[in-house]
Amino acid sequence: MSGGERKTDLCAMAPAAYGTRIALAHGGGGQLTDELLESSILPHLGNDLLNEMLDSAILPQTPGRLAFTIDGYVVQPLKFPGGDIGRLAVSGTVNDLAVCGARPLGLALSLILAEGLEKKILEEVMASIAATAAEAGVHVVTGDTKVVGRGQADGMYITTAGIGMISGQGPHPRRVKTGDVIILSGSIADHGLAVMLAREMPQMHSALRSDVAPLNKMIETLMKRIATVAFMRDPTRGGLAGAAADLARRTGLHVVLEEEKILVRPETQHAAQMLGLDPLEVANEGKVLIVVPEADAAGALAALGDDPRGVDARVIGRVEARTDGVCELHTRLGGRRILQKPYGEQLPRIC
Amino acid sequence: MKTAAINSQASTAMSAALSPQESIARLRAAAARLGRHANFMEVCGTHTVSVFRSGLHSLMPDNVTLLSGPGCPVCVTSQGDIDQLVELALRKDVTLCTYGDMIRVTGATGSLEGARGQGADVRVLYSALDAVKIAIAEPRRQVVFAAVGFETTTPATAAAILEADRLFLGNFTALTSHKVIMPAMRALLEGGSSTGKLINVDGFLCPGHVAVILGAAAFRPVVENYGKACVIAGFEPEQIAAAMALLVEMVADGKPVLANAYPQAVSEEGNTVAWGLVQKVFEPCPSYWRGLGVLPDSGLGLRAPYTRYDARIRFELGTPGNREPAGCRCGDVITGRATPAECRLFGNVCTPIRAIGPCMVSSEGTCQAWFKYQRVSKEGKP
Amino acid sequence: MCLAVPAKLVTCDGTNGVADLHGNRVEVSTLLVPGVKQGDWVLVHAGFAIQKLEEDEAQETFALLGDMAKAAGKEAAASVAAERGFSATTRPDTRKGGSK
Numbered sequence A: 001m002s003g004g005e006r007k008t009d010l011c012a013m014a015p016a017a018y019g020t021r022i023a024l025a026h027g028g029g030g031q032l033t034d035e036l037l038e039s040s041i042l043p044h045l046g047n048d049l050l051n052e053m054l055d056s057a058i059l060p061q062t063p064g065r066l067a068f069t070i071d072g073y074v075v076q077p078l079k080f081p082g083g084d085i086g087r088l089a090v091s092g093t094v095n096d097l098a099v100c101g102a103r104p105l106g107l108a109l110s111l112i113l114a115e116g117l118e119k120k121i122l123e124e125v126m127a128s129i130a131a132t133a134a135e136a137g138v139h140v141v142t143g144d145t146k147v148v149g150r151g152q153a154d155g156m157y158i159t160t161a162g163i164g165m166i167s168g169q170g171p172h173p174r175r176v177k178t179g180d181v182i183i184l185s186g187s188i189a190d191h192g193l194a195v196m197l198a199r200e201m202p203q204m205h206s207a208l209r210s211d212v213a214p215l216n217k218m219i220e221t222l223m224k225r226i227a228t229v230a231f232m233r234d235p236t237r238g239g240l241a242g243a244a245a246d247l248a249r250r251t252g253l254h255v256v257l258e259e260e261k262i263l264v265r266p267e268t269q270h271a272a273q274m275l276g277l278d279p280l281e282v283a284n285e286g287k288v289l290i291v292v293p294e295a296d297a298a299g300a301l302a303a304l305g306d307d308p309r310g311v312d313a314r315v316i317g318r319v320e321a322r323t324d325g326v327c328e329l330h331t332r333l334g335g336r337r338i339l340q341k342p343y344g345e346q347l348p349r350i351c
Numbered sequence B: 001m002k003t004a005a006i007n008s009q010a011s012t013a014m015s016a017a018l019s020p021q022e023s024i025a026r027l028r029a030a031a032a033r034l035g036r037h038a039n040f041m042e043v044c045g046t047h048t049v050s051v052f053r054s055g056l057h058s059l060m061p062d063n064v065t066l067l068s069g070p071g072c073p074v075c076v077t078s079q080g081d082i083d084q085l086v087e088l089a090l091r092k093d094v095t096l097c098t099y100g101d102m103i104r105v106t107g108a109t110g111s112l113e114g115a116r117g118q119g120a121d122v123r124v125l126y127s128a129l130d131a132v133k134i135a136i137a138e139p140r141r142q143v144v145f146a147a148v149g150f151e152t153t154t155p156a157t158a159a160a161i162l163e164a165d166r167l168f169l170g171n172f173t174a175l176t177s178h179k180v181i182m183p184a185m186r187a188l189l190e191g192g193s194s195t196g197k198l199i200n201v202d203g204f205l206c207p208g209h210v211a212v213i214l215g216a217a218a219f220r221p222v223v224e225n226y227g228k229a230c231v232i233a234g235f236e237p238e239q240i241a242a243a244m245a246l247l248v249e250m251v252a253d254g255k256p257v258l259a260n261a262y263p264q265a266v267s268e269e270g271n272t273v274a275w276g277l278v279q280k281v282f283e284p285c286p287s288y289w290r291g292l293g294v295l296p297d298s299g300l301g302l303r304a305p306y307t308r309y310d311a312r313i314r315f316e317l318g319t320p321g322n323r324e325p326a327g328c329r330c331g332d333v334i335t336g337r338a339t340p341a342e343c344r345l346f347g348n349v350c351t352p353i354r355a356i357g358p359c360m361v362s363s364e365g366t367c368q369a370w371f372k373y374q375r376v377s378k379e380g381k382p
Numbered sequence C: 001m002c003l004a005v006p007a008k009l010v011t012c013d014g015t016n017g018v019a020d021l022h023g024n025r026v027e028v029s030t031l032l033v034p035g036v037k038q039g040d041w042v043l044v045h046a047g048f049a050i051q052k053l054e055e056d057e058a059q060e061t062f063a064l065l066g067d068m069a070k071a072a073g074k075e076a077a078a079s080v081a082a083e084r085g086f087s088a089t090t091r092p093d094t095r096k097g098g099s100k
Helices: A004-012 A031-045 A085-098 A119-136 A190-200 A216-225 A239-251 A266-275 A294-305 B020-034 B045-054 B079-089 B112-117 B128-137 B154-166 B182-190 B208-214 B216-226 B237-252 B272-281 B304-309 B330-334 B366-373 C055-071 C074-083 C093-098
Strands: A065-073 A103-114 A140-148 A156-166 A181-184 A231-233 A254-258 A289-292 A314-320 A327-330 A336-338 B038-042 B064-068 B094-099 B121-125 B142-149 B172-178 B203-207 B229-233 B258-260 B282-289 B293-302 C005-013 C016-021 C024-029 C041-045 C048-053
Touching (some): A031 A119, A119 A216, A231 A239, A239 A327, B020 B064, B020 B237, B038 B237, B079 B094, B079 B142, B079 B172, B094 B128, B112 B121, B128 B142, B142 B154, B172 B293, B172 B304, B182 B293, B203 B208, B208 B272, B208 C041, B216 B258, B229 B237, B272 B282, B293 B304, C005 C024, C016 C041
Parallel strands (some): A103 A140, B038 B203, B094 B121, B203 B229
Antiparallel strands (some): A103 A156, A181 A289, A327 A336, C016 C024
């Protein structure tokens, strides 16, 4: 633990000096860090495991195989219509576990805070993490807080690792077969465009909302009812185009998507036009791409439709026999074009 | 066929009477009647992107080709203009204002987005008037507006300059790279020493929103003086398909005319108020076009009473250079003389990540469109 | 670059208007289309209304297109169009300058 030698000075300073903003000392691992945890973090996130505050969280023994994932969250701005970095930090990691067929067991949260960040913002993000974790039925069981100098970390970076359990056979690209259909749980591009618009044109009053949400409950329902789910993916960075092109590449099969079946909200389409972006390439944080045998499509749609997050689920494409690893789009006009993973960083700092 | 129902989605409702399937069927029937190969050209970057995204190329009969012409304002402009914008953005006293789709365009020294990452004050606007508002709100900043675009966009710049002048603002300037399309169309049809051989084009898909401003009449000389078919089209895939059907039918029937397939927005005389503002603030000047060289009266420069709002004068920048990167065939591509696949650099050395020329840099560039939507390598395979 | 979208003017005060584009509210200047008023449909490009639109007119376009193609000639197209009370390449004059 560092910073111990300065403890007396810090304690001697008027509390008001550290009242409303994060200071470097809050990351020192000393009493001020404890105070920060007590005042701003634990009240929101606290649970039996976390409250023990050991160096590691000891999880109960669980049967099945473990799934393990990690993601960094560097979104700007920290708050955007429909969510914030906290909601993103839980949803993104929970969804990465869920699409592999894993039930989330616990999250580890690493916070890197910038000196000068308002405590109020930190607390709002913590409340958001708590609410989203509750929605997902998972706890933050361990964490770490560091503080870096003013101007670094753009306020806050969060890294979330998640551990989950898979019982039975999980989805995997090798289970995808010719003739399978591709289902998308709802509209595309809402998250990336909501964030981009909030960042680039904050003066615009928009109906756009990020779709950021944990989908594990919806996916759990789906997998309980449909044992044949072959593969799932959340189309985050790279958008639907990236996820579909990747599916084609990994399976070596030919993927066809039908443009008319892909839902794009009008306000999202308009924002995309203004920013010169293609909705197919924009990140989603509350959607899942699902591959199932054709015979189970209706059942899968019904299962998804039972969850409010899946009411707009549709079959948007299929896997065809050609072994070329190519993904193509059948356009509204009746034409065809290749869909590729976007080549570069069109949308920085959206997740 | 007046319909009683009012459809609030005016743009997509326009295609109600002629379905895409009908348009394609008619296009193919006319092409079969044609008995030869026909080339058509669009001259608007937004048409380029719309055509590629819609998959229209995959539906065209073998004897009809739709070429992309010099319609991408970034592609036809000297890369030096982008470099000047970046240079200005990096000045500590400058607030650089730009439209959203310009921030990722890269010149020799990087992009405006890159400059922003280095601490430059770069702001994305929806309207040119926002730049004036910023200048009023922040009198200590030198606000520079990146004014790029063809006739559709120029009236906005004119309005902004007039507003700045009304208030006699001392901290507002525009770096203007506005061009007009007709001289380029004439140059394509006439050829000349700098353009090499003539392009054989039977007709043009004319830019609908340029026509909103200039009027349908602006394209009539192409029909009357050169005998080429012209159809003014909107930008939805259904509208473009219908316009292409009409173009091929005209050529197949040997009766090239000017047709307005976007009459709900385009009138014969255009928006005379808008173009009047442009003529008040700007005057024609020679301008350099990639692939076409310097064309007289093809650019728009600020008239004398408004030169105090010229960023090049305020910041003492010279005329931007006309660097042509070695091996880049952008000029040939945008004049329809070569396809991107015929450029040695395409797809291997020159990609959207490491773009050599502006046709790959710009989101409306022909090379970028080929790369993203067709990815046809030299071997012709996806 | 040339993207312009139809939108309804929800407010209009002098040349300061607000257009609703599918739930995105954008400030638009009506400087280039004098005479438009609240409730009118306009074509919006980069923060400016550049043309006044008539909703119902949109439906006529492609019907006209069908006829024009058959006519295969400027004069023929004009006469066919005239029968429909609509000029082949000209919008009715009532829309000139945007005033009703």
